[in-house]
Amino acid sequence: MTRIQYQECIDACIKTMNTCNYSYVSSLKEYHLEELRESIRLDRECADICSFAIQAMTRQSPFVVQILRLCADICEACADESSKHVHRHCRSCIEACRECAAACRMISETVEVYA
Amino acid sequence: MTRIQYQECIDACIKTMNTCNYSYVSSLKEYHLEELRESIRLDRECADICSFAIQAMTRQSPFVVQILRLCADICEACADESSKHVHRHCRSCIEACRECAAACRMISETVEVYA
Amino acid sequence: MTRIQYQECIDACIKTMNTCNYSYVSSLKEYHLEELRESIRLDRECADICSFAIQAMTRQSPFVVQILRLCADICEACADESSKHVHRHCRSCIEACRECAAACRMISETVEVYA
Amino acid sequence: MTRIQYQECIDACIKTMNTCNYSYVSSLKEYHLEELRESIRLDRECADICSFAIQAMTRQSPFVVQILRLCADICEACADESSKHVHRHCRSCIEACRECAAACRMISETVEVYA
Numbered sequence: 001m002t003r004i005q006y007q008e009c010i011d012a013c014i015k016t017m018n019t020c021n022y023s024y025v026s027s028l029k030e031y032h033l034e035e036l037r038e039s040i041r042l043d044r045e046c047a048d049i050c051s052f053a054i055q056a057m058t059r060q061s062p063f064v065v066q067i068l069r070l071c072a073d074i075c076e077a078c079a080d081e082s083s084k085h086v087h088r089h090c091r092s093c094i095e096a097c098r099e100c101a102a103a104c105r106m107i108s109e110t111v112e113v114y115a
Numbered sequence: 116m117t118r119i120q121y122q123e124c125i126d127a128c129i130k131t132m133n134t135c136n137y138s139y140v141s142s143l144k145e146y147h148l149e150e151l152r153e154s155i156r157l158d159r160e161c162a163d164i165c166s167f168a169i170q171a172m173t174r175q176s177p178f179v180v181q182i183l184r185l186c187a188d189i190c191e192a193c194a195d196e197s198s199k200h201v202h203r204h205c206r207s208c209i210e211a212c213r214e215c216a217a218a219c220r221m222i223s224e225t226v227e228v229y230a
Numbered sequence: 231m232t233r234i235q236y237q238e239c240i241d242a243c244i245k246t247m248n249t250c251n252y253s254y255v256s257s258l259k260e261y262h263l264e265e266l267r268e269s270i271r272l273d274r275e276c277a278d279i280c281s282f283a284i285q286a287m288t289r290q291s292p293f294v295v296q297i298l299r300l301c302a303d304i305c306e307a308c309a310d311e312s313s314k315h316v317h318r319h320c321r322s323c324i325e326a327c328r329e330c331a332a333a334c335r336m337i338s339e340t341v342e343v344y345a
Numbered sequence: 346m347t348r349i350q351y352q353e354c355i356d357a358c359i360k361t362m363n364t365c366n367y368s369y370v371s372s373l374k375e376y377h378l379e380e381l382r383e384s385i386r387l388d389r390e391c392a393d394i395c396s397f398a399i400q401a402m403t404r405q406s407p408f409v410v411q412i413l414r415l416c417a418d419i420c421e422a423c424a425d426e427s428s429k430h431v432h433r434h435c436r437s438c439i440e441a442c443r444e445c446a447a448a449c450r451m452i453s454e455t456v457e458v459y460a
């Protein structure tokens with residue numbers, strides 16, 4: 001697995017971090033804020049693991065497979081939570097998170113685990 | 116699992132981040148630097164996941180179990196690598212990393228996974 | 231400046247990260263959530279810079295002075311925002327943030343800037 | 346300042362994080378490792394602040410100006426250190442870091458500081 005091959009996954013993680021952080025900020029401005037408690041929390045979780053995964057891929061971490069599996073899990077949880085809401089920023093999260101989860105799983109299934 | 120119950124694991128992660136970052140800086144000053152290439156790399160990996168785990172525990176992340184499992188794996192790899200070297204800062208890493216891995220596994224085996 | 235001398239500041243940053251993240255989680259559970267929008271946002275900001283500062287101190291970053299000045303600024307902003315609210319977790323933030331800002335300023339005024 | 350306007354700076358930070366982490370990994374594999382001690386250290390510093398700055402911009406941090414000033418300082422220090430070395434990965438760092446510093450300074454001079 002070379003730097004080039006990671007690029008698609010890095011891009012997906014950047015897009016998801018961006019989308020989740022935008023949804024986080026937007027949610028905190030919504031009128032019916034009380035419906036978005038869990039969404040705000042998961043947006044931050046998802047942005048944080050995406051940020052961590054991006055760094056890990058660019059420094060060729062020996063643990064990139066395990067980190068991307070975790071990233072995929074959190075992206076899927078964030079997509080599920082976002083799908084309960086009708087706001088446009090929540091809908092954007094669903095798409096970005098699902099694509100990112102798929103990109104993470106593709107790499108984590110084709111690279112051998114560090115041992 | 117309350118804030119109090121996490122405290123021991125948070126303390127172990129802080130100690131390990133500190134010890135690994137100290138070993139990282141010390142390794143970069145060693146005369147026989149070329150023997151420490153992998154050690155330097157794993158010290159950074161370990162410090163980074165410990166830092167991430169500390170944040171995750173203090174913000175009561177729903178993914179704390181998975182994050183602590185990953186932290187335990189990386190701590191064990193860092194301890195294994197450190198055990199190949201005789202420098203005092205490497206010996207300190209072995210002890211801190213093994214204790215931290217044990218503390219992470221204890222929590223990750225007693226808390227239910229977010230689903 | 232040695233590892234020992236940083237320890238007080240590291241401890242203050244850890245306490246503040248912990249207190250701000252606890253206030254973040256607690257705020258998201260409050261009934262009158264809409265009053266805490268800015269507080270939630272600053273709690274995350276403050277926890278994130280404290281986490282960054284802790285890592286920087288433990289890896290003996292050449293930029294520790296500038297990082298601690300930034301950390302002090304953010305801690306003070308978080309303390310100011312927290313002081314608008316009566317919740318116990320907000321009151322805890324005021325104290326932790328002010329102490330942390332003072333600890334950061336003490337180091338940043340006694341250490342020379344990297345040049 | 347909108348999300349669109351930050352995009353160029355976010356892209357510059359991503360490129361620099363990527364380039365510095367690649368140089369970090371490549372330096373650790375070089376034969377004359379002992380000449381690259383400071384370069385390895387600054388590559389990590391630079392990647393870490395870039396990662397922090399990216400997150401801060403995407404979450405619309407109220408402290409983005411101060412964070413980008415710090416990022417610019419560290420990018421310039423990393424470019425200066427990289428310019429002492431002839432390796433191709435070091436030359437790439439010079440260019441990425443200088444462009445990133447310029448992008449950070451452009452935003453930090455046109456946005457008002459949070460007060």
